[in-house]
Amino acid sequence: MVGMGNGRRIGGISISLLSCNCNSNNYLVFPSSVKLKSAAVFGVSLPNPNPWAGVAVFTTFPFRAANDSKNKKVAKAKATSARVGVGMGLVKEKRRTRSNKDYDYESIIQQQQSSHIPVMLGEVLDVFSSSRTITSFVDCTLGAAGHSSAIIRAHPELKLHIGVDVDPSALAKARAHLNSLLHGQAHPHLKTHTFAKNFRHIKSVLGQIDENILRSGVDAILMDLGMSSMQVNNPERGFSVLGDGPLDMRMDPQASLKAEDILNSWPDAEVGRVLREYGEESNWHLLQNKIVQARLRGGLHSTGELVDLIQSVTPGMRGRRQGWIKTATRVFQALRIAVNDELKTLESSLHACFDCLAPGGRLGVISFHSLEDRIVKQTFLSIIDHNREDAEGNEEELRNIRDDNINETWIRQIIQGWNGKILTKRPITPSAEEERLNCRCRSAKLRVIQKI
Numbered sequence: 001m002v003g004m005g006n007g008r009r010i011g012g013i014s015i016s017l018l019s020c021n022c023n024s025n026n027y028l029v030f031p032s033s034v035k036l037k038s039a040a041v042f043g044v045s046l047p048n049p050n051p052w053a054g055v056a057v058f059t060t061f062p063f064r065a066a067n068d069s070k071n072k073k074v075a076k077a078k079a080t081s082a083r084v085g086v087g088m089g090l091v092k093e094k095r096r097t098r099s100n101k102d103y104d105y106e107s108i109i110q111q112q113q114s115s116h117i118p119v120m121l122g123e124v125l126d127v128f129s130s131s132r133t134i135t136s137f138v139d140c141t142l143g144a145a146g147h148s149s150a151i152i153r154a155h156p157e158l159k160l161h162i163g164v165d166v167d168p169s170a171l172a173k174a175r176a177h178l179n180s181l182l183h184g185q186a187h188p189h190l191k192t193h194t195f196a197k198n199f200r201h202i203k204s205v206l207g208q209i210d211e212n213i214l215r216s217g218v219d220a221i222l223m224d225l226g227m228s229s230m231q232v233n234n235p236e237r238g239f240s241v242l243g244d245g246p247l248d249m250r251m252d253p254q255a256s257l258k259a260e261d262i263l264n265s266w267p268d269a270e271v272g273r274v275l276r277e278y279g280e281e282s283n284w285h286l287l288q289n290k291i292v293q294a295r296l297r298g299g300l301h302s303t304g305e306l307v308d309l310i311q312s313v314t315p316g317m318r319g320r321r322q323g324w325i326k327t328a329t330r331v332f333q334a335l336r337i338a339v340n341d342e343l344k345t346l347e348s349s350l351h352a353c354f355d356c357l358a359p360g361g362r363l364g365v366i367s368f369h370s371l372e373d374r375i376v377k378q379t380f381l382s383i384i385d386h387n388r389e390d391a392e393g394n395e396e397e398l399r400n401i402r403d404d405n406i407n408e409t410w411i412r413q414i415i416q417g418w419n420g421k422i423l424t425k426r427p428i429t430p431s432a433e434e435e436r437l438n439c440r441c442r443s444a445k446l447r448v449i450q451k452i
């Protein structure tokens with residue numbers, strides 16, 4: 001039952017206090033009689049045997065009349081983005097922890113030797129904190145070695161650094177950066193190894209260095225998923241919506257499948273599935289038909305042709321960022337995921353990486369879209385065999401983990417399993433300052449698991 005207090009208008013916003021319930025998926029449930037056109041929700045949980053019953057919710061509603069047709073579309077779009085299920089009256093809570101770490105853009109830029117700015121660098125350094133002894137570190141996505149270089153600088157005790165990247169051109173740059181870093185640094189005991197490999201082969205990579213490493217495990221592993229700026233900015237790779245180039249999109253230039261093959265020769269239904277499942281594109285069927293029709297005219301052979309096709313099916317929004325660019329970004333994402341088989345690779349690799357950790361070792365993963373993040377979240381839960389998704393670490397556990405390192409204030413809620421702990425019940429997202437200064441980080445989410 002909902003009780004709604006008197007709404008007060010403050011600067012065009014009406015503030016209301018109302019109570020509602022929350023279902024098992026942590027959706028706040030409002031009766032459909034409550035007209036939520038757009039609502040910001042600030043929840044305060046009241047003591048109750050059922051933790052989700054009797055949640056007091058402060059909401060802000062725009063006070064224009066609900067039937068104001070001028071605002072209808074805007075309100076609908078806002079409501080959708082706030083995940084308000086109109087019929088059911090559902091509002092999805094934000095489930096993330098925004099980092100409040102200072103972001104020193106200038107010093108990060110100064111330390112980079114490439115156009116790529118490592119995302120959430122301070123947060124990653126906290127995860128592999130310098131007050132924890134780390135003797136072995138595996139960077140599964142070496143890229144321009146931005147994260148790796150910072151970790152090497154922060155850990156003079158490091159003895160083994162292993163860098164893996166499926167893209168040999170990234171690896172060549174990373175090797176040069178690491179060489180120049182190690183040349184001027186006092187790291188007499190550090191051995192670095194780099195491999196042009198897919199991270200799904202992490203076990204064979206470690207075994208190649210020394211079978212004992214596989215047995216004892218490593219202290220830290222990082223995955224910073226997706227593409228580097230060097231890859232996106234090179235039109236020849238076909239990743240960029242904005243630059244014209246071949247429809248390639250392979251992370252590994254040795255791989256046989258290109259985006260062009262999917263567009264021009266995969267069965268119609270498979271093309272549709274890729275757009276729907278990997279791009280979460282609502283217009284997938286129309287796009288599928290257009291792509292298949294384009295085959296009759298010789299097919300699609302450049303990113304520019306694909307973008308033209310996308311623009312032609314979003315005519316009302318042509319030229320507007322909200323329109324075709326968003327659709328194009330989703331289509332490009334879908335093709336990239338399919339070309340590189342990214343989701344299956346990620347899931348199996350997370351298991352493999354966890355197996356490679358030493359007791360107490362940590363795996364940190366930065367993902368850039370919801371499909372990846374969902375896989376990281378669910379795979380972490382399955383790794384620690386925790387079937388109660390919403391279980392939280394109790395105060396004692398939190399105290400124990402904080403006792404390990406008193407400075408680890410970034411750990412807010414943990415999920416305890418029999419063989420590991422998820423240290424980020426909610427993913428950490430970049431600070432507002434980082435988001436302002438590096439738009440590439442906007443969708444980044446960092447999740448961390450620790451082996452027991």
Ligand SMILES: C[S@@+](CC[C@H](N)C(=O)[O-])C[C@H]1O[C@@H](n2cnc3c(N)ncnc32)[C@H](O)[C@@H]1O
Nearest residue numbers: 118141143144145146147165166167198199224
């Ligand atoms: C976002 S960049 C990493 C940037 C790096 N952390 C830095 O600070 O410079 C991601 C890198 O991961 C690589 N990559 C993507 N998928 C991979 C996979 N399955 N196996 C190995 N490397 C992969 C890409 O080639 C790219 O260089």
